[in-house]
Amino acid sequence: MKKLEDLIITYEDFPKKGIDFKDILEILQYPYIFKELILKMSSNQLLKNAEAIISIDARGFIFGSAVALESSKPMIVARKPGKLPGNILTREYDLEYGKNSLSIQKKALKKFNSFVIIDDLLATGGTVNCVSRLLQEQRKEVMGLITVVELNKLKGRSKIGFPVHSIISI
Ligand code: AMP
Numbered sequence: 001m002k003k004l005e006d007l008i009i010t011y012e013d014f015p016k017k018g019i020d021f022k023d024i025l026e027i028l029q030y031p032y033i034f035k036e037l038i039l040k041m042s043s044n045q046l047l048k049n050a051e052a053i054i055s056i057d058a059r060g061f062i063f064g065s066a067v068a069l070e071s072s073k074p075m076i077v078a079r080k081p082g083k084l085p086g087n088i089l090t091r092e093y094d095l096e097y098g099k100n101s102l103s104i105q106k107k108a109l110k111k112f113n114s115f116v117i118i119d120d121l122l123a124t125g126g127t128v129n130c131v132s133r134l135l136q137e138q139r140k141e142v143m144g145l146i147t148v149v150e151l152n153k154l155k156g157r158s159k160i161g162f163p164v165h166s167i168i169s170i
Helices: 025-029 031-042 057-069 106-110 126-137
Strands: 009-012 020-023 052-054 075-078 086-093 100-106 113-124 141-150 163-169
Touching: 025 031, 031 057, 031 141, 031 163, 052 057, 052 126, 057 075, 057 113, 075 100, 075 106, 075 126, 086 106, 086 126, 100 106, 100 126, 113 126, 126 141
Parallel strands: 052 075, 052 113, 113 141, 141 163
Antiparallel strands: 009 020, 086 100
């Protein structure tokens, strides 16, 4: 029987030379493993103290929405440029392989005071720090990050000023 670790496939030099890309989408082809993962993420203590989840475009949405259902927490989203209508807050940040920016709808943010961030993978920590900056600038509390995979060698955790829970560290 397959294990979660077996479903994280490394592609060398993707999308750029020198990057070991971790493809985790195969997890979705094994519902019993996906379910076990979601149950683990949803039972994390960090969620108990948060009013809502914020999940990050795009693979973060897959895991975030399943955790939102399982934990009965509301979810809002941080999206890439040009995707969200209405009044938005936007910040740019550096990625392991390039630049990106993320936006949050002001209307969605207004309803909640404390958040757990959910994403698929923690690399340098730039993405998560961008979201936490957006939240903290609006005087929202960030209770922590729950991620499926953490890449230890990039030391993202050391740049994050709140608790980090990863299901797999590699
Ligand atoms: P970072 O901001 O460096 O922590 O990067 C985290 C975000 O970029 C996550 O949303 C990942 O989906 C993506 N990412 C960064 N590095 C990798 C990698 N080596 N393999 C897969 N996804 C990655």
